[in-house]
Amino acid sequence: RKEVEQDPGPFNVPEGATVAFNCTYSNSASQSFFWYRQDCRKEPKLLMSVYSSGNEDGRFTAQLNRASQYISLLIRDSKLSDSATYLCVVNWGYKLSFGAGTTVTVRA
Amino acid sequence: DVKVTQSSRYLVKRTGEKVFLECVQDMDHENMFWYRQDPGLGLRLIYFSYDVKMKEKGDIPEGYSVSREKKERFSLILESASTNQTSMYLCASSYDRGFSQPQHFGDGTRLSIL
Numbered sequence: 001r002k003e004v005e006q007d008p009g010p011f012n013v014p015e016g017a018t019v020a021f022n023c024t025y026s027n028s029a030s031q032s033f034f035w036y037r038q039d040c041r042k043e044p045k046l047l048m049s050v051y052s053s054g055n056e057d058g059r060f061t062a063q064l065n066r067a068s069q070y071i072s073l074l075i076r077d078s079k080l081s082d083s084a085t086y087l088c089v090v091n092w093g094y095k096l097s098f099g100a101g102t103t104v105t106v107r108a
Numbered sequence: 109d110v111k112v113t114q115s116s117r118y119l120v121k122r123t124g125e126k127v128f129l130e131c132v133q134d135m136d137h138e139n140m141f142w143y144r145q146d147p148g149l150g151l152r153l154i155y156f157s158y159d160v161k162m163k164e165k166g167d168i169p170e171g172y173s174v175s176r177e178k179k180e181r182f183s184l185i186l187e188s189a190s191t192n193q194t195s196m197y198l199c200a201s202s203y204d205r206g207f208s209q210p211q212h213f214g215d216g217t218r219l220s221i222l
Contacts, residue, residue: 004150032208043198043213044151087150089210094139094164096211100150 003027004090006099013078013106020074021102023088032091033064033071037084038101044087047073078106111135112214114199120220127186129217131199139202140182141166141211142174144195151198157182189221 006023013019025033033050048055050062050071061074071090075082083106088099115130133140141156143166153166155174163174171193175183182201186193196218200211 032210034210041218043216046210046212049210091208094156094158095153096141098151100148 003097004088004099006088006102008100008102010103010105013104015078015080015106015108017078017106018074018076019078019104020072021086021104022070022072023090023099023102024068024070025088025090025097026069027090027092027097028066028069030069030090030092033062034089034091035060035062035071035073036087036089036098038087039084044098047086075104078104080106080108082106112199112201112212114197114214114217116217117215118218118220120222121186121189122222123189123191125186125189125221127189127219127221129184129186129197129199129219131182131184131214132180133182133199133201133212134180135201135203135212136179137201137203137212138179139204139211140176141200141202142172142182142184143198143200144168144193145198145216146195154184191221193219194221195219 035047036044037047038044054063059076063072085101111134142154143151157176173185199214202211
């Protein structure tokens with residue numbers, strides 16, 4: 001079983017729509033959780049950390065469910081510029097494990 | 109802003125060559141990492157370092173070595189390049205000794221081994 005699993009998508013949504021997707025992780029001792037964004041042929045960039053109580057950053061909301069071992073990302077009022085691959089990242093000890101990414105395409 | 113700089117964006121080498129990939133960070137971060145990224149496989153950790161001259165194997169260290177002689181610089185070495193090492197290589201750094209802080213990535217090096 002992979003340490004971090006994501007639905008690869010693609011999620012194809014119109015501008016203004018809401019899109020949400022999850023990521024599951026296998027290690028219950030995981031300590032820190034992040035969402036990264038990666039544009040085509042570019043490096044991953046930190047989108048937001050995910051806190052136990054859930055957190056928002058503008059149009060982006062992240063949730064953590066430790067009991068079921070998943071994290072989620074919700075994007076409201078999608079923009080064309082939100083088109084990217086979103087990587088779920090989970091940490092325990094030194095180890096960061098990356099999901100393979102969920103591709104989101106926002107169309108005009 | 110954290111700046112992680114990789115020496116080359118694109119590199120083409122031949123099978124059997126010794127290849128050096130360099131990475132420099134300017135934020136006095138303790139930890140530095142080398143990953144490779146391949147389609148459908150996500151990022152996989154090759155090696156990391158939590159201090160000068162310290163190194164630890166990641167998930168796929170075979171065929172690679174690393175060097176960290178100065179805190180800001182972390183080098184990845186392909187001892188004898190092979191075609192299955194054609195990939196995107198990403199360097200990252202982070203601040204926290206406890207590894208709980210996010211990592212910041214360089215632009216990546218697209219390496220092709222012919």
